[in-house]
Amino acid sequence: MNKTVRDLTLIFIIGILLAFLLIVVAYSFPTENAYANVVKDASYFSKNLHPSVIPGYDTTKLDLYTDSEILSQVSYYNKSISLIDNSMIVYSTIGKNFTKYADGDFDNNVLREYPRYWHGYLAVYKPLYNFLDYNAVKVLELAFEIVMIAGIIRLMFENNLKNYIVPFILSIMLIHPEVIGLSMQYFAVFNITLISVYALIRFKDYILKDNRFFYYLFIIGMVTNYFDYLTYPLITLGIPVIFYLLLDEDRKSLRDNVLMIILFGVTWAVGYAGMWLSKWVISSVILNENIVADGFNRFLLRSSGGDFTRFDAVLKNVFIYKKRAYLIIGSLILIYYIKRLIGVRNDISMDRLRQAAPFLILALTPFVWYFIASNHSYIHYWMTYRTLFIFFFAILCSFEFLAEARQS
Numbered sequence: 282m283n284k285t286v287r288d289l290t291l292i293f294i295i296g297i298l299l300a301f302l303l304i305v306v307a308y309s310f311p312t313e314n315a316y317a318n319v320v321k322d323a324s325y326f327s328k329n330l331h332p333s334v335i336p337g338y339d340t341t342k343l344d345l346y347t348d349s350e351i352l353s354q355v356s357y358y359n360k361s362i363s364l365i366d367n368s369m370i371v372y373s374t375i376g377k378n379f380t381k382y383a384d385g386d387f388d389n390n391v392l393r394e395y396p397r398y399w400h401g402y403l404a405v406y407k408p409l410y411n412f413l414d415y416n417a418v419k420v421l422e423l424a425f426e427i428v429m430i431a432g433i434i435r436l437m438f439e440n441n442l443k444n445y446i447v448p449f450i451l452s453i454m455l456i457h458p459e460v461i462g463l464s465m466q467y468f469a470v471f472n473i474t475l476i477s478v479y480a481l482i483r484f485k486d487y488i489l490k491d492n493r494f495f496y497y498l499f500i501i502g503m504v505t506n507y508f509d510y511l512t513y514p515l516i517t518l519g520i521p522v523i524f525y526l527l528l529d530e531d532r533k534s535l536r537d538n539v540l541m542i543i544l545f546g547v548t549w550a551v552g553y554a555g556m557w558l559s560k561w562v563i564s565s566v567i568l569n570e571n572i573v574a575d576g577f578n579r580f581l582l583r584s585s586g587g588d589f590t591r592f593d594a595v596l597k598n599v600f601i602y603k604k605r606a607y608l609i610i611g612s613l614i615l616i617y618y619i620k621r622l623i624g625v626r627n628d629i630s631m632d633r634l635r636q637a638a639p640f641l642i643l644a645l646t647p648f649v650w651y652f653i654a655s656n657h658s659y660i661h662y663w664m665t666y667r668t669l670f671i672f673f674f675a676i677l678c679s680f681e682f683l684a685e686a687r688q689s
Contacts (some may be wrong), residue, residue: 285492289499293552296503297559303404308358308368313316315410316356323417330376333664334460335549339601341457342663345651347466347510349379354403355410357392369564371395396564397576399556401507402469412499430458432532436482442527444685448677451614455607456667469508469666475617477501477521494525495548502552511657512664515650518549519643519671526639538639594655595648597662598669617678629683640679644672
């Protein structure tokens with residue numbers, strides 16, 4: 282236990298140092314070319330900032346509002362303060378103010394400070410936008426997604442997980458990856474998840490031994506907070522844990538599995554929260570401002586209610602799928618698995634049901650997240666609904682696992 286704590290502490294310290302170094306290096310890039318590239322697309326942000334790719338389907342809403350903010354962060358540098366202060370403050374503008382920014386208006390009424398987040402995505406976007414514009418970056422993001430998904434499918438086929446490829450594809454389909462690639466805001470968390478899953482399968486013989494998966498989740502939690510802008514971060518925990526269950530050949534008792542899932546969640550959460558808190562502390566020290574208090578106040582706001590209950594937040598995310606197309610897709614999936622499960626019903630033992638239970642436990646985690654982060658989940662339901670990726674994949678994996686009873 283002492284060794285684990287010592288190792289995690291060392292990982293955390295190294296992670297913080299790398300995080301700080303990366304964001305400072307990102308701000309050392311010149312912004313002239315980046316500014317010229319991002320203002321080309323200023324017209325995108327002068328009208329509807331949350332358009333739906335498929336009209337009437339909130340599941341396909343883009344977040345041009347936040348994308349405009351990221352573009353301003355990529356291309357602005359305050360020459361009156363130091364490099365480190367710039368990297369900690371992170372100046373930005375939002376939405377329709379972006380058109381003023383594109384016209385050269387850098388007034389305080391246009392720009393704002395945003396020191397609560399690491400904004401780690403700037404370590405990628407600042408270099409990219411020196412050479413590319415907004416549309417080119419979106420093409421690269423879509424291409425990266427396709428390559429990663431294809432790579433995971435290939436690894437699943439090679440590692441005796443081919444029966445779970447269809448559940449994986451169906452689950453991804455339901456959170457609209459084609460839309461994720463079109464919004465920088467959505468991109469980080471989804472692709473951290475894909476990279477984490479790819480690495481887990483590819484290096485499973487190393488990661489799954491000697492409790493290294495705990496270290497793995499701790500690092501994932503830190504990386505998620507560093508790159509994410511508070512979108513749907515829980516999938517970077519839930520999806521890798523589901524793959525852990527699929528890859529783990531040591532069949533544990535139900536009690537041990539439940540305890541293990543709780544410990545996995547705590548480990549990820551400590552990495553995630555620790556990374557976030559470290560930014561508040563570092564920014565407070567460097568900028569001589571109380572960013573810690575501001576951060577806690579915003580956290581309390583995002584986890585509070587409003588003119589709605591916590592249950593309203595849950596229902597808001599679930600009912601986004603209240604469309605005929607999704608009802609048809611869901612019905613076809615259920616009919617397929619019900620037919621298969623009926624065919625093997627006499628082969629499903631109590632032991633196999635207990636082994637399937639961890640998937641069902643993980644399927645509940647999105648609803649716990651919505652309940653806790655109710656304010657954020659209710660207001661931003663059109664992106665937070667993607668946390669249900671965990672629910673879809675966990676449920677379909679449990680169906681597939683039970684349907685394989687005859688083969689076991």
